[in-house]
Amino acid sequence: MSMKAIVRQVDSVTVVDVSGRITLGEACKELRDVIRGELGKGHKSLLLNLADVTYIDSSGIGELVSAFTAVSNQGGQLKLLNLTKKVHDLLQITKLYTVFDVRDDEADAIGSFKSA
Amino acid sequence: MEPEASVVEVNLESNLANVERAEEAARTVAANMGFDEEGEFHVEMAVHEAVINAIHHGNKEDPSKQVHIRFLVFEDRLEIHVRDEGQGFDPANVPDPLASENILSDSGRGIFLVRKFMDEFRVEKSPAGGTDVIMVKHLTTRFQSNQGGTGREHEGNSASG
Numbered sequence: 178m179s180m181k182a183i184v185r186q187v188d189s190v191t192v193v194d195v196s197g198r199i200t201l202g203e204a205c206k207e208l209r210d211v212i213r214g215e216l217g218k219g220h221k222s223l224l225l226n227l228a229d230v231t232y233i234d235s236s237g238i239g240e241l242v243s244a245f246t247a248v249s250n251q252g253g254q255l256k257l258l259n260l261t262k263k264v265h266d267l268l269q270i271t272k273l274y275t276v277f278d279v280r281d282d283e284a285d286a287i288g289s290f291k292s293a
Numbered sequence: 294m295e296p297e298a299s300v301v302e303v304n305l306e307s308n309l310a311n312v313e314r315a316e317e318a319a320r321t322v323a324a325n326m327g328f329d330e331e332g333e334f335h336v337e338m339a340v341h342e343a344v345i346n347a348i349h350h351g352n353k354e355d356p357s358k359q360v361h362i363r364f365l366v367f368e369d370r371l372e373i374h375v376r377d378e379g380q381g382f383d384p385a386n387v388p389d390p391l392a393s394e395n396i397l398s399d400s401g402r403g404i405f406l407v408r409k410f411m412d413e414f415r416v417e418k419s420p421a422g423g424t425d426v427i428m429v430k431h432l433t434t435r436f437q438s439n440q441g442g443t444g445r446e447h448e449g450n451s452a453s454g
Binding site: 201234239242243267270272276 | 309312334338341342345349390396397398399400401402403405406409
């Protein structure tokens, strides 16, 4: 299954529902294009919902880091929502879990942008 | 003398679209050997990263070059060889992705994950040409991680059987 990224707007937050495999190649490129596209529109509060991500590899993890850096560099915030156990474990192993703001409730995550 | 290993071989063209075939083979071999779900995932992920490395960095995605994967199934362990037809690399030159200066790097975590998920990892120049990445995972780690204190009994049984 390839990757899909569906963008929706909730209040001032852009939620990206990502599903499938985030791996080297088209998937990483597509995710990068979506994030850069939203930044280009001035959307700087981004919430990546990873609930339906079935697989992520080292390049996919790198793409999340790249997205985080790109958004931060524009003065925005990128947060992660609903990590699967595998993604959670990979972020722990790579010591990235504390780099990202990770949430498991969408309403709570949306609210956290408002208070930021 | 150790019994001969059963061997499963998969040869792939250097196309990233083929990586899933290698993963499927890894998952099937690991499941048939009796690895638990976590062990299967670790083997699958290690093979994924090693094959990506071989296709992307080793063979430079040249479709005329192949990636050769051999699964050697022993009673107590799985040994996996992933050989490319490229120039090779020195794992000692791969930066530590956990170092503070690399933590926000967007690459360089593949080999690190392979080392984390497998019990042994080494890189050799293959006599047939190219680079051979060799990874080993022992079945006994399954008992250690799942059954805590009873792990020693299982290891003992495994060693004597």
